[in-house]
Amino acid sequence: MARIELSGIQKKWGAIWGVRDVNIDIADEELIVFLGPSGCGKTTTMRMIAGLEDPSEGEIRMDGEVMNDVDARDRDVAMVFQGYALYPNMTIYENIRFPLRMRDVPKVDQDRLVREAAAMVELGDLLDRKPGALSGGQRQRAALARAVVRKPQVFLMDEPLSNLDAKLRQAMRIQIKHLQRQLKITTVYVTHDQIEAMTLADRIVIMEGGLIQQIGTPDEIYSDPANTFVAGFIGAPPMNLIEGRMEDGIFTAPSIRVEGLIRNLSGPVTLGIRPEDCHVAGAEAHVEGTVFGVEPTGDMTYLTINAGDALIEVKADRDYRSDLDVPETVAFDPARIAFFDTTSGQRIR
Amino acid sequence: MASQRRRKGESLFIRYLILGTWALFCLAPVLWFLSIGLRPRTEIITPQPIYWPTFSLDAWHMIWSDWPMAKYLRNSVLAIIGSVVIDLVLAIPAAFSLARYEYRGRDDIGFYILSTRMMAPAIVAIPIFFLFRNMGLLDTVWALMLVYAAINLSIVTWIIRSYMIDIPKELEDAARTDGASDLRILWEIIIPAILPGIITAAVIAAIFAINEFLFTLLIASTPNAYTMSVALANFTGGSDGLIYNAIALVAFLAFVPVFLVVVAIQKHLSRGLTMGAVKG
16 A cells, blocks of 8 residues: 655656656545546656656655656556556466566465456456457456456556446446455556546546646536636536626626626636536526527537627526527526636636 | 449459469479479480370489488578577567667667678678688588578568567556566567567578578588588589489479478468568
8 A cells, every 4th residue: 555756757758748747645545537638648647657657857756765766567556558458378367367476476375366356357257268359348357357466556547448338438437446445555547538537536637738737636626627727628518718807896708797796806817617507597697699509418408609709508407498599698606607817727716 | 233243253253364374373383393303314304395294203212312312401401490599599689679678779770680681692701601611610500500590680680570569568568567577578478479470580581591502502512511402403413414303303392391381371471571561
């Protein structure tokens, strides 16, 4: 069981930045998710924790011990890969046993441990097969078993579910979370899928351009985004970001006017409001626009309003229907409004 | 519909016709060899065409009784297998290094290894002759082994390298985090995964070695180290003149095992010969 500290981590390949400056303190037994678009540095950061890449600058510590010069194979870290990375010439049994063999676990224990790990992911009856004869979900479970078999200090999971179909992904998500709670192993999980991040994480680390944008619990990330990148990245559809001006507690943008904001702000600002905090309004409307799109999904209706320069997403009632291009009004829940600096994108609190 | 089907049939017929003609063109000399090898010597050198040839095992008996054919065969097999083993032992680690490690000058070293294949072999014939003479290895199978290994090392290295590059890096990363050292990764993960590539490289090297003539002739000055290819050349001299049927039979016998091996692994072989053409 381990606590992981990353301080001032940088990774540069020639003139190309992989990771610019990463500082994280990962608690023991925590499940932390690195979330970001591809190329944001999340996988590189994970590979540095694994010891598969060396940081150009900064320190990686596990339980206070500096790990920078410790070889990957001596770090007691198990990794699950996007492509499963099962050894194709070995049976599933031999695959799961491989880490035990490499670490000179006594032969008498090996068989028991392999069978325990296989049972944990319900793979017991497939041990004699080669990876090629398994389905994607089974391969993923075999990869998980290989990772848990030697009870490592740290689990690293690099987009482990992204090759699976949606239904299987959900089932595996639950299994991974369950396994992690059961084994109490510090876990770093990399994904670009925000649903995975929200559902799995104790804390989420949002990365972009090699920098951490925000670290927080899923609730914090969702309701309290630190900047416009996080606000626009999390949520489907994401937070509405409306550029406008603030004067005397009144926010204005073309077709939009929000009064009574007790904020000591003036000049250009960006207003952020989540689609579920917008309502189709009667009298007290903040937005007067026209209907641009109506998308019923069954449990709700996504409504898009064309308001001057902005398209505003609204999660409307499941019964809501409308023709296109007809006038419609929308009100915001004032308590849920967030403001961002229009130039820097940073949250104004 | 019917006309479409007929057109499809026609195009299939034309394809078979072209391929059949080409196969006949390629295989005719081989069959001709076999035919010569199995006829009495008198019949081969007659100017009149013979439509119904006489079958005879004269040549077969002759090559085994008049010449130490078993010894030539043994020399060939020893030199070839030995050279292929040397090649694999040297080329696998070299290819692993070229395919997987990053260091300064790696690509230059790779090119240097390949470039040994670019010069005309005759250029180094005399130095090699003196080298082996000074080592006291002239006229031995050991020298042939070393020369064949040297000739083929570059191509074996590059074929194996191209297979190694195609192995997902993830496999190695997984093995490393599982606690495997570089050597164990090579031995337990990489080599089993590219076994078809290794076999292909070995067969290609063996074929080149079987056909090697120049250096063998240079090094093997007596029947002590003659291989099949040089022995064949020796059927042409002496008081008996050209012994066509023996030449043809030995050539055919040398051809058959290679042919069978190539047929057995032809799928992998084409992959090995077009190495790097598709990816990496």
